[in-house]
Amino acid sequence: MQTELNKVVTALQEFYARETFLFEKDLGERTLTHRLAVHLERQFSGWEVDCDYNRLGERRLRLPHGSIVSTDDELGKSVYPDIVVHQREIPNNLLAVEVRKASNHQPPEHDRHKLQALTDPHLWFAYAIGIYLVLGKKSMVADVYVGGVIDQAQSVWLAGRLKDAGLG
Template identity: 30%
Template structure:
């Protein structure tokens, strides 16, 4: 694990807990929490742009940020992907995506540093889809060309006065780091 990135993430999360505890304890919208976290991340990663729900990809013809997943996995995830690519009789499905937070340099895919998906503990939606997105964002395979160096899933404990924990799950090169 890269100590610079973990230090910056931990400082930003600490600032969120200290300055915006209300957002977590009152279980506000994930977008609201993501925005405030992005503000603190920008302070820690000043040499990059930090954006919420950034949906552009300079390498796609339509400029949309898309992930590509095997058709069989799409059915398992029960998400509405669209048929997009057939390669050697293997079907890949495409989906436009809006990552919660990205740390990158705008306008190119060569400096996509970190992509973050967040979830609140009170959100009962399946985390597997967030994990699949992070695998695709960090995957260097043929069709997933976003090439983020790192992916991070953050689950914030919400809806309680005393917030006790935050779960961090890291991804690199299309795989979860254990």
């Protein structure tokens, strides 16, 4: 897992080095998400990196009825992760990332609940790792989700790596 997290740190270093314009102009989260996905794609050779991807083959990613993540569909709870690292045609979901700008004043619960669900090993499409990122102009906050919960040890390790990289 730390191999994958190191790739995320490298992508974040490149993102912050090359995308300062996005923060200077206070562009939206979707723009940040897309540009971060570009940098992640360079690190995850052999994997697809997509934004707002809600499929596994022909099936839609849906949460069970009664789930805490809201959606507007009536048949189930559709899931649109901000960024995913996966293989599109087979059930091989490696990484789900939820991105927030530090200036976003909406409660973070929706993103956190989504990561809990996306990494829940009881769901057929579970991602091995989830990362919650709050991106500021010069630094960030991150939590790592594994097995449907925050993995405190991996979150502390990632925070240390980000600090060492000048991003924490």
